[in-house]
Amino acid sequence: MASTRAHHVGVTVADLEGAVEFYRDVLGLDVLDRFTVSGEAFASAVGVEGATGEFVHLDADGARIELIEYEPEGEERTVPSVNQPGATHVGLAVSDLDGFHKSLPDGVGTLSEPRTTDTGSRILFVRDPEDNLVELIEA
Structure with missing residues (x-):
């Protein structure tokens, strides 16, 4: 079996620029990279037909936070609570x-x-x- 190591924590957002402002300006994280990923291989890998992802990677003292805004956008979810199964x-x-x-x-x-x-x-x-x-x- 191949060894694994942490690479990033992903957070899907509806407003990428608003999220970047919060994580950069309020939490003090540095922007490392911005990029877009699209195409059939990406859409197939994420299981969303016709998906395009706008990404921003931020540095949290060596840990990478990945903010992603998808097109098409998924359905809204309920406000998360820490005790919900699957909560992150x-x-x-x-x-x-x-x-x-x-x-x-x-x-x-x-x-x-x-x-x-x-x-x-x-x-x-x-x-x-x-x-x-x-x-x-x-x-």
Whole structure:
């Protein structure tokens, strides 16, 4: 069996530029690359007839976050909750969770104030502009 290693975490969005602004300007990630993928091989690989994907890769201190906007766009989904089967979130480390929380622009939704778990980790969940969950952790 071939060995595997992490390459990226993908987040599908409806408004790529709005998502890039959030991940770049609010979360402080650097844009690494922008590109478009289309054609029959891509459409077949993702299982979406006639698909085209607009991609932006961002650097999260060595971890790659991949934002994708598809054409045709899929159906809307319910607002995700962390306890839903299949729920996903992006996890990012911060050195000062309280400072990060205080610096959030108005309108950025959070699930709560920063909390300390029974393991001693401090966490805060925020929602990106499309309600995707992002966990900030001060371990």
